[in-house]
Amino acid sequence: MIRIAICDDDFQMAEQIENLLDSFQQKHAEEIEADIFYSGEKLREEIKQNCAYEIMLMDIEMKGLNGVDVGHILRADKNNDLVQLIYISSHEKYHMQLFDVQPSGFISKPIQPDLFERKLVSAIQKIKRRSRDKRRRLLPLQQKGSEFLIPFKDIIYLESNGRKIILHTRTEQIEYYSTLNKENEKLFGDEFIRTHQSYIINFYHVKHITSKKIVLLNGLELPISERYVASVKKSYLTFRGNLIG
Secondary structure: EEEEEEEEEOHHHHHHHHHHHHHHHHHOOOOEEEEEOOOOHHHHHHHHHHHOOOEEOOOOOOOOOOOHHHHHHOOHHHHHHHEEEEEEEEEOHHHHHHHOOOOOOEEEEEOOHHHHHHHHHHHHHHHHHHHHHHOEEEEEEEOOEEEEEEHHHEEEEEEOOEEEEEEEOOOOOOEOOOOOOHHHHOOOOEEEEEEEEEEEHHHHEEEOEEEEEEEEOOEEEEEOOOHHHHHHHHHHHHHHHHHHH
């Protein structure tokens, strides 16, 4: 389900956009739920309460609060950074003002259905791709017959203790049956590294590294096995380089 907000103070234009969404939904077998807002003020209140929309199709020049101002209100909350904002307007003079609100598209009025379709396809593809990436950046684990998903960013390090793994996160320690080899296969990207027979650490939680130990941001010190020293240092340099570049 893709939730879309239409915002335009022209009733006929809002209805045309809604009809284009209906045609798009039938052609692409895409499940879409759309709500119409006939003023920037109405959409502003919805955004402030809870922005549940993944795409916004918005006019720029409206009576009262215009589309640029609504865009700034939307982007003021970092939780709305991923909302795909597409402006539909007969006024192209606002291009520079739109820069700060990071629109993902602009459609001129009168609307060309083919262009509308292409812009919407692109926006939906971005939403689905980000959704897949977000799910992938979760570590699945089994505990007492239930599956849990732990965000990579919350993981500080994994520790092997016999047949169990102790997962250390920002807020808790979770014990479950597995091996570091199995868990290492589930982790991807350049932030996780095996440092010892008993440890996998997340570089995002590292304060500094010496030839024999890793000091974490929380002050904890973990050993580095001699066999892992070279790979740990090389991987850490790559990680830091990617952050800068």
